[in-house]
Amino acid sequence: MQRASFGHMQCPIARSLERVGEWWSILILRDAFYGLTRFEQFQTSLGIAPNMLTRRLKALVEAGLLERRLYQQRPPRHEYVLTEKGRDFRPVLWTLLAWGNRHLAPEGASVELVEPETGELVDPVVVDRRTGRLLTEGVRVVPGPAADARLRRRFGDGINL
Known part of the structure; x- marks a missing residue:
């Protein structure tokens, strides 16, 4: 197929x-x-x-x-x-690892991320690079400057996430 x-x-x-x-x-x-x-x-x-x-x-x-x-x-x-x-794909892997540990490892984490100097666990999250704000909710998906007519119709004034 x-x-x-x-x-x-x-x-x-x-x-x-x-x-x-x-x-x-x-x-x-x-x-x-x-x-x-x-x-x-x-x-x-x-x-x-x-x-x-x-x-x-x-x-x-x-x-x-x-x-x-x-x-x-x-x-x-x-x-x-x-x-x-x-x-530049590294943060995607880190967040995928954390999501898998949180939701798909009932036996516990088999691989973890740690701070090299302290050995403390790291919990990757997504933040806005400009402001440092944690992005868990409260963002809006809007058509960008290169959006075609189809995307502009789909998103209109934006979709709250």
Whole structure:
């Protein structure tokens, strides 16, 4: 069954899913944050078929989230390193980790985030970069300057979240 493409949609969530919405992609990015860079490392960590890993790595490179770098000439071998765009995905992973611990781990957390200097647990949240205000409620989704007529009709004056 052919997967639908969301790349043509104006919605930033749909466009994001087009790049990282396939579960292997998010797990590859997770492992890249954990320091893995080589094909064999990703394959061992994930237990993924080589052909699937090849496709996902290629897609992440094409999306600009990973950079493919030659680390050995003979035979040619490459590593996959997070780009700035890829590193910018870190807060998404952190909040996904926290959400999973909070709602999907009845046995308790298997992985946690801690402050490096103190060892105290970190609880990631989403805040407004400009004001530092915690964004749990009280925001409004409005059409942006590049919104097409369809999005302008859909959101009108905005939707309170």
